Amino acid sequence: MAADNISNERKVSILVTVLFINLILVSTSVVLENQKTLFQSIVGAVVSPFQIAFQKTVDYISYQLRHYVFLKDTYKKYAELEKKHTELIYENYLLKRKINDQQFLDELKVKRTNFVKADSIAIDMNFPLSSIIINKGTSDGIRKDMIVLNTKGELVGKIVEPISIFAAKVRLITSSIGGIGAYVDADRLEGFLTGNNSTLCSFKYLIENRSVNSGDLVITSGTDRIFPPYIPIGKVVNVEKDSLTQKIDVEPFFIKTSTKQLIVIANDQSPIPSFMLRMNTDLPPSVLNKKSILSDTQ
Amino acid sequence: MKNKFKIIILVFLVLGQIIIYRYAHPLKLNLDLFYLIMVYISVMSGFYKSIATGFAIGLITDYFSGNIMGVFGFSRTISAFFLNEISRRIDLKNNLFVFLMISVSLAFSNFISNVFLYYILGFSFNIGLLIYQPISTGLIGLLISSSKKAKEYMDVY
Numbered sequence: 001m002a003a004d005n006i007s008n009e010r011k012v013s014i015l016v017t018v019l020f021i022n023l024i025l026v027s028t029s030v031v032l033e034n035q036k037t038l039f040q041s042i043v044g045a046v047v048s049p050f051q052i053a054f055q056k057t058v059d060y061i062s063y064q065l066r067h068y069v070f071l072k073d074t075y076k077k078y079a080e081l082e083k084k085h086t087e088l089i090y091e092n093y094l095l096k097r098k099i100n101d102q103q104f105l106d107e108l109k110v111k112r113t114n115f116v117k118a119d120s121i122a123i124d125m126n127f128p129l130s131s132i133i134i135n136k137g138t139s140d141g142i143r144k145d146m147i148v149l150n151t152k153g154e155l156v157g158k159i160v161e162p163i164s165i166f167a168a169k170v171r172l173i174t175s176s177i178g179g180i181g182a183y184v185d186a187d188r189l190e191g192f193l194t195g196n197n198s199t200l201c202s203f204k205y206l207i208e209n210r211s212v213n214s215g216d217l218v219i220t221s222g223t224d225r226i227f228p229p230y231i232p233i234g235k236v237v238n239v240e241k242d243s244l245t246q247k248i249d250v251e252p253f254f255i256k257t258s259t260k261q262l263i264v265i266a267n268d269q270s271p272i273p274s275f276m277l278r279m280n281t282d283l284p285p286s287v288l289n290k291k292s293i294l295s296d297t298q
Numbered sequence: 299m300k301n302k303f304k305i306i307i308l309v310f311l312v313l314g315q316i317i318i319y320r321y322a323h324p325l326k327l328n329l330d331l332f333y334l335i336m337v338y339i340s341v342m343s344g345f346y347k348s349i350a351t352g353f354a355i356g357l358i359t360d361y362f363s364g365n366i367m368g369v370f371g372f373s374r375t376i377s378a379f380f381l382n383e384i385s386r387r388i389d390l391k392n393n394l395f396v397f398l399m400i401s402v403s404l405a406f407s408n409f410i411s412n413v414f415l416y417y418i419l420g421f422s423f424n425i426g427l428l429i430y431q432p433i434s435t436g437l438i439g440l441l442i443s444s445s446k447k448a449k450e451y452m453d454v455y
Contacts, residue, residue: 019376021368022371055320
């Protein structure tokens with residue numbers, strides 16, 4: 001430790017001088033209302049290069065650490081975010097669809113007023129669940145692809161050729177020919193419902209990502225562009241799952257009711273709105289692949 | 299070896315204080331590591347160096363704190379002077395005295411600054427400045443200089 005040989009008077013005078021300089025600095029700052037003084041600029045000019053150099057170094061190191069070293073879990077987080085993103089897109093799709101569905105239901109209430117009552121006059125005895133003949137034809141305005149319902153408004157089939165003046169053929173939904181775009185109403189699991197000339201129709205190869213229970217309602221989806229949406233088809237009676245897909249058997253409602261009296265409606269009276277057709281294409285391919293919205297119906 | 303140790307400690311204190319100024323909110327540290335440099339120079343050096351260091355460290359503290367230039371310059375100069383005078387009469391081998399010397403002098407210095415800030419800017423008396431910072435800084439100073447080896451390296455005898 002150093003010992004000075006300086007007189008006390010000298011020490012005091014120097015100390016007072018330095019303190020006086022400080023007081024001048026303070027008073028200058030106050031007089032100039034905290035504007036930057038020359039002295040402040042000098043101190044800043046001396047100190048700030050060190051400060052900036054240090055901060056840049058710290059910034060560089062922390063940048064490197066953050067971008068290269070601390071990225072251990074980034075891929076995992078990315079995967080989680082991607083998954084979340086997909087879920088949100090799908091949720092958005094469903095919400096949009098719900099809004100549009102509601103609009104469409106409102107439209108249906110207004111538009112679906114014209115229909116033709118018909119009686120079944122012949123049933124193919126060999127394949128009773130394939131097709132029937134009704135007593136209305138072109139003279140009554142019956143045309144191809146009109147929709148046939150039972151008296152409870154449940155889906156029975158559609159008009160197919162041949163159509164004569166006074167009669168027309170109805171292909172039942174249980175027929176092994178063709179199919180219907182439909183979905184399970186409980187969780188909107190959508191697919192292509194096909195018949196096999198028996199009392200059951202089935203969804204095949206639906207991805208087993210959502211559970212379906214017996215008794216769930218199945219309704220038309222409208223995505224096949226033939227059958228309008230929201231027509232009740234039947235209910236789920238059996239679900240078979242394997243590793244990736246599930247097969248869902250559906251029992252149509254019309255099986256247990258009389259098909260003596262039927263209602264024929266024109267699907268062009270309640271055309272599928274453009275948004276219904278557009279909705280599926282709104283989804284990015286990645287989502288379509290993951291959620292199997294269209295893959296099962298096309 | 300002694301010089302290396304001193305340089306390492308100096309760099310640690312300077313960088314540490316810049317970090318504290320920059321990341322004061324997230325770190326929640328109230329330390330004045332520049333003051334420890336001033337204490338060491340005041341204790342180890344003569345009158346002129348003490349006053350000059352107090353003045354310089356005070357102005358740097360003013361610059362970093364963003365307040366009026368000269369406030370800390372004034373208080374640190376006084377503090378440096380007293381440290382220079384008192385250190386010859388204190389047994390610096392006793393860690394308690396080291397801690398008290400740092401803490402009390404810093405509290406005194408900060409009090410002077412706070413008086414200035416109170417009358418000029420209307421700042422209230424800050425318990426962090428008057429109590430927490432002196433104690434925490436004193437503890438850091440004690441931590442650095444507590445061992446015999448450190449005292450030996452820093453020529454404290």
